[in-house]
Amino acid sequence: MFKVLLIDDEPGAIEGMQMWINWQELGFEVCGTCNNGMEGLQMIQDLGPDLVVTDVNMPLMDGLMMIEAWQKMESKPVRFAIVSGYSEFEYAQRSMRFGVNHYLLKPVIPEEAEEELREIHQELLDASAQQSLTRIASYEEVVSLIKRLLNKQLIEESDRSHLSKVSADKEEWNFCLIQTEPSSFADLRERATSLLEQEDRAYLVDLDMNSFGIVCGYDGSANREGSSCRIMHELKHLYSPYRVFMATGAGESTLLQIECCYHTAKEAMSYQFYDQADHRMISFKSIRNKPFHYHYDQMQLMEGMIAAITLLDKSGFQKAVESAASSFREMLIAPEIVKKVAIHMLYRIIEIMREASEVQAESLIGKYRLSRNSGSLLTLNDVMGDLLSCGEECIDWLLSEQLKQSQGIIHAINSYIREHFAECLSIKKLAEVFYLHPVYLGQLLMKKNGISFHELLHDLRVEEAVRLLGENRLKNSEIAEQVGYSHYSQFLKQFEARKHMSPNEYKKTMF
Template sequence: MTFKVLLIDDEPAALEGLELWIDWEELGFEVCGRASNGKEGLHFIRELAPDLVITDVRMPLMDGLEMIEAWSLEGTAPVKFAIVSGYGEFKYAQKALRYGVNAYLLKPVIPEEAAEQIRDIRRELVREREEQSLTRMASYEEAVSMIKDLLNGGANALDGREKEVTRLSDAMPAWNMYLVQAAPDALSRLRAKAAAMAEAGEFIYLVDLEPSSFGIVYGWNSAEDNDKAAYAMAEELLTESADGQRVFMASGQAENSLHRIGCCCKAAKKAIQYAFYLDHAPGLILYEQVEHLQFEDHFERLDLFKEMLQAVSLLDKPALRKAVQLADSSLRESMPNPDIVKKLAIHVMYQIMSHMREAAGPAAEPWIEKYDIPRISGTVMTLGDVMGDLLSCAEGCIDFFMREQQRQSQGIAQEIIDYVSEHYREPLTIRKLAEVFYLHPVYLGQLLLKKNGIGFNEMLHNLRIEEAVRLLENSSLKNSEIAERVGYGHYGQFLKQFEARHAMSPNEYKKRMF
């Protein structure tokens, strides 16, 4: 803890000696100024607010004791005084005692003796500073407690402290508050910063509200600068949050009594809600900027949210994005209460997740866990955030179902291939196959084409001709018998497919074998 000392003497050499011969830094002081007479010294006391003044007694214009007397009458701030006087000037020492001077140094000043007296003064300054700090802290906490009671229960909750509230209220002509909202991790850091700034200020108090917000209550006086100090505090907190963590802040409407601080809080809560429709950094929202605005208590275009659900059920991303965009525009135009918008979005997200659970069962749970529905109800969400989360959830659902559909299709395709491999000798057609698997023939054909790279007919003929070649090599069956056995009702069809694959007839194939 470092204190300020002002040196006063009409002799430059004496001033220089005081500054150089005494180790002020080691004693816990810094020299904040120098003066050559009492009149100049009085001016510096007012301007520099030193904690200690060391002054010569005999000086022109105004001597040291006259200066001390003048300051004691002015009395705007406590100052410790030490006087420097020559040996034998005992009358000055007697007078100095009447003014409560803290130390009397004889000329020539001996640094070691002066240092000991200055240490005593510093110990007294430290003790006084600690007492002031404790008193101020107790007073601050008491004021915060009373303000909380006023915010929570009004004047009826004061429990006999009406006089104390009135005394605090009368200290300033008007009162107001800022409301600060942020995500939990950012809020704790901002609150610590705000608490330190409030305790260092004058008539500025930090009050905890809901878990996601706190208030800065301050006395407002245009003649002084309390409102400017509170505004600067709000701006610094907004700057503190410029690391990507969003913070909303709004002011209420000033009232002429602290008893009406609840009205200030209500106005600030109304003002801060409009940050929901501002996707850019809103900064500090003043109640005066939004007091003429009014939220709608309902939203007419509920059909847009139904269209989102329909688009999800149809796995139609373009239709989904169109519905979300139209809903966003419509919401910004009508400006329903943010709570209504959040509830609608949460309802749609729950509907989507319910649809997924019904269709996919436990397989849907890992995907559902990725989407944080409670986040939407947070206090620092904007409309853009809500609609973005909703779109992300809906698109994620569509992607999930498309992957599941593809996976299931791959499984069905393999089942179809296995079936054809077992029944290719039968009079098999794609229509008959579609009836077996309850699929549309076109869709079934597309599945096989995607799985094998060839169509159903090509696959069927390949299987039959492969079996015919095996029979030609390992049996004495006639060609017509082989054709019938592998599934061809007409020999000409068998011959055509065989030649297409081997560029020779079955007889030529036999001859080449031998």
């Protein structure tokens, strides 16, 4: 649909054109009406019609004066159609001087007017198509020149002049760098392209894999360096369901300096590593006085993590990772340094796992994809989260394996105790038999049996004493010695503690 403005000082003439001509069927919509050239000039400027159908002889300013005034303003091209009677043929001749070659006779006959309007509609369609092709060609030419500048390629003087002319339309230019995940790149690029179709002086430039840039021109002091234009705010809204990083550079007054904007945008983008909000745009202005630090003593950090894994201390490992993350953030360590430290630590963890199981070590490598840490779309939380998960998984697996092994050895230890309880058996001697540390052995027995080694030893001896008392063939002192007590008093103490009576009293209950 093309917009048409009707101008005539006779209300009946305007009413007749609106009533008897099927504008919509002809591809037009009436956007406004007025009754003199002065008012018509203002409405053309305000409404932006594609076609103006105007009477010639009107008060204040006639139709031809209005057309001449509009053309001198060098504004948007508008087609005009003159409406006049036979007696005003000289107006039609004069109108040709202004490039007006469409003429409607009064009174307007709908059939004749519609034929003329169909011709005008086709001219507008042809002009629109030509403008579209010209606009696309101009757009692609500017994008091509921007790419050449970004790649540090020389451009002809004529091309520099062209870019300077394009630059003059806006007070300032900037570069917004956008990085996406591979799976969403095509969709997000298409959304940006659709948005830019409605914008003046905004260009999409394809860059490396999974990244593109938007070059925007700004007007007014409110859009100075570091601020985001409306396009960027709309993109943030469109991209909210996705993982996207965006950064703007330092503004420049000309497209010839767009390479500087691009490099400052890249510098700002690296600070997304420490940004909690994936969809917040970072400007170069916000980070220009916050330099990264490249020196970091990682030995203490790594020793703490390795010690925690060696001791199978999951809580200690978590605290070590959290402490490292806080330290990185507080010191603003360069992302590439943090990634190198994390990768090195991941390999150390996997080597510890490899000593226990080659299969499990390879599983960790495949799961945590150590090469991913070299990617650009990562934050500190991502890197340290991978490190934490890998370490915790390693500790969990080693603990489960240790438990399996300890269950098997505990069965053998308990069997040995039952066979040798009547001997001079101690936790130290037991540790020597099974090649275990006495403290660790004591902990294993407590965890498996629910009671200490000494409690288990006395229980077994008293149980055997009860059996021998039932046979009624040995003295109490002989029984005490046979079950492993060198002193009767010790036997008596342990027996009474468990049976709540003396051996003699217990014997009486049996016979």
